[in-house]
Amino acid sequence: xxxxxxxxxxxxxxxxxxxxxxxxxxxxxxxxxxxxxxxxxxxxxxxxxxxxxxxxxxxxxxxxxxxxxxxxxxxxxxxxxxxxxxxxxxxxxxxxxxxxxxxxxxxxxxxxxxxxxxxxxxxxxxxxxxxxxxxxxxxxxxxxxxxxxxxxxxxxxxxxxxxxxxxxxxxxxxxxxxxxxxxxxxxxxxxxxxxxxxxxxxxxxxxxxxxxxxxxxxxxxxxxxxxxxxxxxxxxxxxxxxxx
Ligand code: FE
Numbered sequence: 086x087x088x089x090x091x092x093x094x095x096x097x098x099x100x101x102x103x104x105x106x107x108x109x110x111x112x113x114x115x116x117x118x119x120x121x122x123x124x125x126x127x128x129x130x131x132x133x134x135x136x137x138x139x140x141x142x143x144x145x146x147x148x149x150x151x152x153x154x155x156x157x158x159x160x161x162x163x164x165x166x167x168x169x170x171x172x173x174x175x176x177x178x179x180x181x182x183x184x185x186x187x188x189x190x191x192x193x194x195x196x197x198x199x200x201x202x203x204x205x206x207x208x209x210x211x212x213x214x215x216x217x218x219x220x221x222x223x224x225x226x227x228x229x230x231x232x233x234x235x236x237x238x239x240x241x242x243x244x245x246x247x248x249x250x251x252x253x254x255x256x257x258x259x260x261x262x263x264x265x266x267x268x269x270x271x272x273x274x275x276x277x278x279x280x281x282x283x284x285x286x287x288x289x290x291x292x293x294x295x296x297x298x299x300x301x302x303x304x305x306x307x308x309x310x311x312x313x314x315x316x317x318x319x320x321x322x323x324x325x326x327x328x329x
Pocket of ligand 1: 155159207291293
């Protein structure tokens, strides 16, 4: 019988390649001359992935100013902190998903988990949106939404409610678990991958995601995200890969 940790690791690793190459790492080889002990050892430096669109592309719904801070400062800080925290540890050469799996549920690695998960979550979030997004999904994804939520309106209601009712900082998600679509919410850096769920869509509901544009009106931000920003093609690709 595999341990819970082994199951978790397998789940995360299996999902590692999903969602359009979310893991942004650059490998650098240390030359043998740099170290007499580690010949040709490799280190993985996590990098801030490029945005899938220009920082102005989601205006007026999400401003370039929000991207300046949310992507340029917050997301970048998670990447920088992660690299500092894993430097010189056995996690230094791991992929982002491997770091998430290895640090989840380990109290001694909570700082590493928080930063690694936030790097992953934010990249997933940028890809969950697109200019002129929103509308409705089509095909098998829409059929599955209708099957599991009753109708598309019910899904939108549940997703908005998850985002609005997440107390404090966190995330709203559409996930696939046990062959069923579900809406969930997680606090802080927590994420579905470490709970055996496959994430298909996320909405950041930390205040830094909406405060510049919406101040305290989180429900307005959530409604706009649903109506104008969701990248349903991205969700459909994740769904298709998860169902294989
Ligand atoms: Fe955020």
